[in-house]
Amino acid sequence: MTQTRLDLARIRQARHVVDPVFLNTPLYRCEALEPVLGCAVSIKLETANPVRSFKGRGTELVASLLAGSAAPAAVCASAGNLGQALAWSGRTRGIDITVVAPRRAARVKLDRIRSLGARLELVDGDHEVARERAAAIARHEGIRLVEDSLDIETCEGAATIGLELVRSTPTFDTVLIALGGGALATGVGHVVRALAPGMEVVCVQPHGAPAMTLSWHARRVITTDSADTIADGVAGRRPIPAVLDDLLLVADDAVLVQEASITAGMRLLLDHAGLVVEPSAALGIAAILEDRDRFAGRHIVTIVCGSNIDMDAYRRLVGTSGVRI
Amino acid sequence: MTQTRLDLARIRQARHVVDPVFLNTPLYRCEALEPVLGCAVSIKLETANPVRSFKGRGTELVASLLAGSAAPAAVCASAGNLGQALAWSGRTRGIDITVVAPRRAARVKLDRIRSLGARLELVDGDHEVARERAAAIARHEGIRLVEDSLDIETCEGAATIGLELVRSTPTFDTVLIALGGGALATGVGHVVRALAPGMEVVCVQPHGAPAMTLSWHARRVITTDSADTIADGVAGRRPIPAVLDDLLLVADDAVLVQEASITAGMRLLLDHAGLVVEPSAALGIAAILEDRDRFAGRHIVTIVCGSNIDMDAYRRLVGTSGVRI
Structure with a gap:
């Protein structure tokens, strides 16, 4: 192929x-x-x-690459599973994680993201709106944007x-x-x-x-x-x-x-x-x-x-x- | 110790x-x-x-020992989990399995025992009654009695x-x-x-x-x-x-x-x-x-x-x- x-x-x-x-x-x-x-x-x-969820398999790779940098940080948009996994992998390695999620995302996912120590930002709108906001945060703060499926x-x-x-x-x-x-x-x-x-x-x-x-x-x-x-x-x-x-x-x-x-x-x-x-x-x-x-x-x-x-x-x-x- | x-x-x-x-x-x-x-x-x-359930770990050992014998067969008393696991392990190795269970055992367990090809005998009474009946079958048929926790x-x-x-x-x-x-x-x-x-x-x-x-x-x-x-x-x-x-x-x-x-x-x-x-x-x-x-x-x-x-x-x-x- x-x-x-x-x-x-x-x-x-x-x-x-x-x-x-x-x-x-x-x-x-x-x-x-x-x-x-x-x-x-x-x-x-x-x-x-x-x-x-399976998302930990991917966020472990992301986080292991970031862990070597100075003041490592990352942001992602997520309906909840990627955010939760990234928060988990980031916590293990001392990486500052921000998750942007639609306000109507499953409460259990949002609660877990917070519990795992990530910063959670809620947006009005759907996943595409959250993606745009996450990209803006990454640009503004100069941190890694984790884009599900693209990365x-x-x-x-x-x-x-x-x-x-x-x-x-x-x-x-x-x-x-x-x-x-x-x-x-x-x-x-x-x-x-x-x-x-x-x-x-x-x-x-x-x-x-x-x-x-x-x-x-x-x-x-x-x-x-x-x-x-x-x-x-x-x-x-x-x-x-x-x-x-x-x-x-x-x-x-x-x-x-x-x-x-x-x-x-x-x-x-x-x-x-x-x-x-x-x-x-x-x-x-x-x-x-x-x-x-x-x-x-x-x-x-x-x-x-x-x-x-x-x-x-x-x-x-x-x-x-x-x-x- | x-x-x-x-x-x-x-x-x-x-x-x-x-x-x-x-x-x-x-x-x-x-x-x-x-x-x-x-x-x-x-x-x-x-x-x-x-x-x-975890019972497959044990029944795999039982069945692997039995598999070498001529016309291998075994019987056990079970509220359902041991019976289901023994039926599974027996089917894989061509062992004839009989399970004796209390009539009031969980239906899902009894259904699965039957689906796995074991002979199921129901008794009135509790697990101890089923144990006695399984022992009687083993003696009568000259087959292996599998006794949970004793074996x-x-x-x-x-x-x-x-x-x-x-x-x-x-x-x-x-x-x-x-x-x-x-x-x-x-x-x-x-x-x-x-x-x-x-x-x-x-x-x-x-x-x-x-x-x-x-x-x-x-x-x-x-x-x-x-x-x-x-x-x-x-x-x-x-x-x-x-x-x-x-x-x-x-x-x-x-x-x-x-x-x-x-x-x-x-x-x-x-x-x-x-x-x-x-x-x-x-x-x-x-x-x-x-x-x-x-x-x-x-x-x-x-x-x-x-x-x-x-x-x-x-x-x-x-x-x-x-x-x-």
């Missing part, structure tokens, strides 16, 4: 830099899900760590998940990856393309925030005026051109799913796998629910990428009685 | 026999729990595997968790271990005593099923007439003398907790850690809730040993609104 921005040697090296608490996460077949989904399903669980560390950190997937036995037919800014999809996709070329790479995004998927199909950047989805972790509107270029090289497909399917996926993961997940982490299951025929009889692995969700919202979404679908 | 029945060299060797899907489970600090609990809390998570493989399999705890940095002041038959407590306790003697080993059992704790304090076997607790995984009435002897050598304390504290622990793990757990897995948190002063300022690790619970029962116990304690 034509080269993406990612580099396999650097990704392998990243495993020696990232705190082991984020590595070698559980990967296991979840047979209780299979009668409902009609295919073999394995789960790569990225929630059982101090920040409850190679965020992609190559996520790519370490790919190394763990491709060494698994048995192998998988398809990996389903939540698609937002693209760090997770390009990271994992790059490794799968290079080391397990027979494995299909399918990205999944909500209909309510479809910009990157529309761009992938059009092979050019398409922005949207708004994003409206419960999956706050993937709610971008303006794909980054360099990330789209990478995604075009590594993804076999990108599909959109309905909000109701995301909620149904969350319920299934609770009822049959005992897993609390945030909406973004249920996108893979949602994709299977919407197209059982496509995945029938195959062995699918889906990355359960985060579990940061306000419990009130969770209870509202997933329901309080014994829901069966 | 005087010798327990366990052997450190065999426990180390067990790591090469047990399927890796059960090993090197997540171990991480969970700071969001700490303001409520008043101490540093780390979690050793034994739920993210194909059988959703050394079940203890040494659980003990591999101890190896993973003691190599952690930073070290822990106290490990809180759910106490039922004693496999988990003697297994982990043996390794901690041998390799991290400064770490306190505290066992936790429900007031409603206190036989082993009463026995530990009395230094002789005390049986009870009944067991009444939501923590079905630890609801025994007749401690095994050899296991009590081991426990006397490795435990620093054994405490009893109220049912309400177990439920509160389950809620805390859901609300602040995003973890669905069965009642037995919340015993450690319950112990902290009942004696915050004892653990104040210490670094506690608790083993979240299983997540097999009927979701209807879970919703009933943990509540449906945003509960705060």
Whole structure:
């Protein structure tokens, strides 16, 4: 394949830099899900760590590079997971961290960012507004701007998940990856393309925030005026051109799913796998629910990428009685 | 210390026999729990595997020993977790498995045992009745009886968790271990005593099923007439003398907790850690809730040993609104 921005040697090296608490996460077949989904399903669980999402893999790389500088500091825009992970990695290394988040972000994520000692600035508006504000802070203060999916560390950190997937036995037919800014999809996709070329790479995004998927199909950047989805972790509107270029090289497909399917996926993961997940982490299951025929009889692995969700919202979404679908 | 029945060299060797899907489970600090609990809390998570409990570590040892024999077969009594794990390990190796369970065991556990291809026999009565029936089947059919906590493989399999705890940095002041038959407590306790003697080993059992704790304090076997607790995984009435002897050598304390504290622990793990757990897995948190002063300022690790619970029962116990304690 034509080269993406990612580099396999650097990704392998990243495993020696990232705190082991984020590595070698559980990967296991979840047979209780299979009668409902009609295919073999394995789960790569990225929630059982101090920040409850995969983002620590990337922020560990960012922070380790910054740690050597004088008065190290960084700022990022985040719906919450990147900010929490950057705050964690920064605290460990004495790095001053600022996180810019939409005011309506999940309270649990904002509380954790504060608890981890980061400076939190809330903005009115969505993730794109937060990105602009973070960039302004970086320019004004002369500090590092961490841009999710654009910054190679965020992609190559996520790519370490790919190394763990491709060494698994048995192998998988398809990996389903939540698609937002693209760090997770390009990271994992790059490794799968290079080391397990027979494995299909399918990205999944909500209909309510479809910009990157529309761009992938059009092979050019398409922005949207708004994003409206419960999956706050993937709610971008303006794909980054360099990330789209990478995604075009590594993804076999990108599909959109309905909000109701995301909620149904969350319920299934609770009822049959005992897993609390945030909406973004249920996108893979949602994709299977919407197209059982496509995945029938195959062995699918889906990355359960985060579990940061306000419990009130969770209870509202997933329901309080014994829901069966 | 005087010798327990366990052997450190065999426990180390067990790591090469047990399927890796059960090993090197997540171990991480969970700071969001700490303001409520008043101490540093780390979690050793034994739920993210194909059988959703730690029991696979032991059944893998049992099954690997049986696999070499002609027409291998085994029977066990189980409230569900051991049976499910034995069924899983047996299926992998072509071993004929029978599980005897109380009729009122958690439906999800019984369903999974059947799905994994084991023969399931239900008995009226509690775990002790199931133990008697399993022993009768073993005698009648001339097959291996797997006795949880008595059979050394079940203890040494659980003990591999101890190896993973003691190599952690930073070290822990106290490990809180759910106490039922004693496999988990003697297994982990043996390794901690041998390799991290400064770490306190505290066992936790429900007031409603206190036989082993009463026995530990009395230094002789005390049986009870009944067991009444939501923590079905630890609801025994007749401690095994050899296991009590081991426990006397490795435990620093054994405490009893109220049912309400177990439920509160389950809620805390859901609300602040995003973890669905069965009642037995919340015993450690319950112990902290009942004696915050004892653990104040210490670094506690608790083993979240299983997540097999009927979701209807879970919703009933943990509540449906945003509960705060």
